[in-house]
Amino acid sequence: MDIYEAVKARRSVRQYLDKPLEESVKSELQDLIAETNKESGLHFQLVCDEPKAFQSRMAKYGHFENVTNYIALVGKKQPRLDEKCGYYGQKIVIAAQMMGLNTCWVASTYKKISDAFTVEKDEKLTVVIAIGYGADSKEERKRKSKSPEDVCYDIQSAPLWFKRGVEFALLAPTAVNQQKFTLNLDGISNKVKAKTAGFGPEIKVDLGIVKYNFEIGAGKENFEWADKNTYEIRITD
Secondary structure: OOHHHHHHHOOEOOEEOOOOOOHHHHHHHHHHHHHHHHHHOOOOEEEOOOOHHHOOHHHHHOOOEOOOOEEEEEEEOOOOHHHHHHHHHHHHHHHHHHOOOEEEEEOOOOOOOOOOOOOOOOEEEEEEEEEEOEOOOOOOOOOOOOOHHHHOOOHHHOOHHHHHHHHHHOOOOOHHHOOOEEEEEEOOOOEEEEEEOOOOOOHHHHHHHHHHHHHHHHOHHHOEEOOOOOOOOOOOO
């Protein structure tokens, strides 16, 4: 599975097999998180074999089962931290999909376990990502999605690379499937402007996730972000 197939195959999975992560998989995830932290300056942490966070009443409300592994997305308090965590968290989500794992972004339907990971005084926990071997990696029902025209007013006149970027952006997971973002192109400068649209839960985290997906679909070599975003990705098959 290459990165493009992984974006299309990814689903938010809430029920997992009662099976610990294999040591080789755990090691690969740790290496990936260390690389991501080095690149981003964030403090993501893998938590394994810790069931208490997803045994709360809120977790049951979210229909989570057998979640014992998750990634805590932690970083120093800074402007756009939520967006940055979304971007780099999605990098890990897609890599995990390529490894044969399943994931789910989780904002509030879990309990924070204080000794499971570290949050320094100048840091903030944004969200967590449940990870493991999905009991059923298929969607229970088809996810509704906005159309390209809903998120870009001039999509019909846009080049193919931009249309493909929007296609991949619409595959990105967003809180309660809200998809509250817009993507627009300055055709003269080939700069893309990504913005949140309206209000909603974790909307800034969503924007980072969307931007990562857009870059994969569009090809980073084809454009620049209008806000001079310094995020970078390396695509390897």
